[in-house]
Amino acid sequence: xxxxxxxxxxxxxxxxxxxxxxxxxxxxxxxxxxxxxxxxxxxxxxxxxxxxxxxxxxxxxxxxxxxxxxxxxxxxxxxxxxxxxxxxxxxxxxxxxxxxxxxxxxxxxxxxxxxxxxxxxxxxxxxxxxxxxxxxxxxxxxxxxxxxxxxxxxxxxxxxxxxxxxxxxxxxxxxxxxxxxxxxxxxxxxxxxxxxxxxxxxxxxxxxxxxxxxxxxxxxxxxxxxxxxxxxxxxxxxxxxxxxxxxxxxxxxxx
Amino acid sequence: xxxxxxxxxxxxxxxxxxxxxxxxxxxxxxxxxxxxxxxxxxxxxxxxxxxxxxxxxxxxxxxxxxxxxxxxxxxxxxxxxxxxxxxxxxxxxxxxxxxxxxxxxxxxxxxxxxxxxxxxxxxxxxxxxxxxxxxxxxxxxxxxxxxxxxxxxxxxxxxxxxxxxxxxxxxxxxxxxxxxxxxxxxxxxxxxxxxxxxxxxxxxxxxxxxxxxxxxxxxxxxx
Numbered sequence: 001x002x003x004x005x006x007x008x009x010x011x012x013x014x015x016x017x018x019x020x021x022x023x024x025x026x027x028x029x030x031x032x033x034x035x036x037x038x039x040x041x042x043x044x045x046x047x048x049x050x051x052x053x054x055x056x057x058x059x060x061x062x063x064x065x066x067x068x069x070x071x072x073x074x075x076x077x078x079x080x081x082x083x084x085x086x087x088x089x090x091x092x093x094x095x096x097x098x099x100x101x102x103x104x105x106x107x108x109x110x111x112x113x114x115x116x117x118x119x120x121x122x123x124x125x126x127x128x129x130x131x132x133x134x135x136x137x138x139x140x141x142x143x144x145x146x147x148x149x150x151x152x153x154x155x156x157x158x159x160x161x162x163x164x165x166x167x168x169x170x171x172x173x174x175x176x177x178x179x180x181x182x183x184x185x186x187x188x189x190x191x192x193x194x195x196x197x198x199x200x201x202x203x204x205x206x207x208x209x210x211x212x213x214x215x216x217x218x219x220x221x222x223x224x225x226x227x228x229x230x231x232x233x234x235x236x237x238x239x240x241x242x243x244x245x246x247x248x249x250x251x252x253x254x255x
Numbered sequence: 256x257x258x259x260x261x262x263x264x265x266x267x268x269x270x271x272x273x274x275x276x277x278x279x280x281x282x283x284x285x286x287x288x289x290x291x292x293x294x295x296x297x298x299x300x301x302x303x304x305x306x307x308x309x310x311x312x313x314x315x316x317x318x319x320x321x322x323x324x325x326x327x328x329x330x331x332x333x334x335x336x337x338x339x340x341x342x343x344x345x346x347x348x349x350x351x352x353x354x355x356x357x358x359x360x361x362x363x364x365x366x367x368x369x370x371x372x373x374x375x376x377x378x379x380x381x382x383x384x385x386x387x388x389x390x391x392x393x394x395x396x397x398x399x400x401x402x403x404x405x406x407x408x409x410x411x412x413x414x415x416x417x418x419x420x421x422x423x424x425x426x427x428x429x430x431x432x433x434x435x436x437x438x439x440x441x442x443x444x445x446x447x448x449x450x451x452x453x454x455x456x457x458x459x460x461x462x463x464x465x466x467x468x469x470x471x472x473x474x475x476x477x478x
């Protein structure tokens with residue numbers, strides 16, 4: 001009996017020792033983080049095992065993420081967006097079955113819209129949802145995209161993100177930009193000829209339409225219900241690189 | 256009239272003309288701008304554009320250039336806009352895609368400032384000095400939004416503009432104005448750009464702005 005008691009004590013202390021030295025990451029191993037690709041490539045290098053971005057995300061959460069790939073990723077255009085809807089069904093099915101406690105999803109580009117559609121069919125909550133350069137498309141706005149923490153990461157200079165928006169947003173930007181250009185030309189001509197009343201009028205009109213153009217431009221980047229981060233000159237691809245990840249992770253992954 | 260008194264009169268007229276403040280002539284003008292064509296001053300300036308939305312505020316840099324012969328260029332992270340008064344074109348450069356869109360604006364019907372809705376014409380409300388330049392502040396309001404335009408009278412240059420609409424505001428500020436002729440290459444389409452031409456779109460009427468700013472048109476997501 002004494003031997004058994006001693007063994008019990010040894011086992012108990014061993015368990016305590018293991019718990020004491022165990023890294024927090026191991027505790028979180030029951031959580032799941034899923035990466036979702038964007039358009040035109042189901043195997044983008046940033047999602048590869050131990051790529052710089054993969055490693056940065058793994059280091060943040062303390063365990064490696066897993067990859068979800070949607071393959072109908074050329075069919076992302078209006079009016080049907082069929083690839084996004086097909087990808088959304090597949091992603092919802094995957095996420096409902098993947099297990100784990102907290103579920104995090106990090107999606108690039110139209111992968112964010114796939115996730116929006118998937119969330120419509122999800123039977124579980126998302127803990128951290130992070131959209132990297134996802135076009136905010138008003139055609140797809142009625143579909144979810146919700147989480148306890150939802151971050152939208154954009155770049156003001158990213159034309160690809162703009163190009164993935166709805167035709168309505170894209171047309172309005174182009175129209176207002178052209179009207180602003182015409183108004184500024186009118187103002188320039190008026191001032192060149194010394195007509196300062198017309199200059200004042202056309203400058204004000206130009207500034208107004210320039211602001212409208214910028215509203216439409218930003219409508220493709222700012223997510224109404226999310227914590228938005230706007231970078232300046234980064235390209236579409238830069239948004240899934242480690243510098244951006246390290247800049248946003250405190251607010252989007254550690255919260 | 257004697258020769259000496261005639262000379263005195265001529266001298267008085269010359270002195271009066273030389274010392275007359277052109278700005279005082281325009282005290283009753285809508286924005287108090289000068290009447291002399293000062294646009295022909297070459298210059299360049301830094302631009303800071305700030306956007307404010309309920310989701311936060313951020314700024315983007317830019318640069319403005321103006322040549323003596325009526326060409327202007329404005330750079331922003333989206334690209335460049337080159338306005339050429341003499342050729343009647345506006346060129347939009349997309350540096351990301353290396354595309355140049357040349358919009359022919361001359362000869363297009365346009366709203367007349369004289370016929371414009373009075374509410375759309377900025378009205379002066381203050382004078383100040385910024386970076387050593389006399390500046391007239393003017394504002395207007397339409398459709399629930401307000402707008403301010405500050406013009407440096409001696410440069411013929413808008414140094415600050417702001418559109419403040421519900422849930423959206425944009426301000427553009429010009430700083431560090433340098434009076435110098437920009438490099439002529441700045442007003443040309445760079446080599447290797449795909450060039451397309453198009454006519455200006457139909458211009459909205461002066462009353463268009465009374466319809467309001469589109470900032471509250473966004474769809475509401477279903478929760």
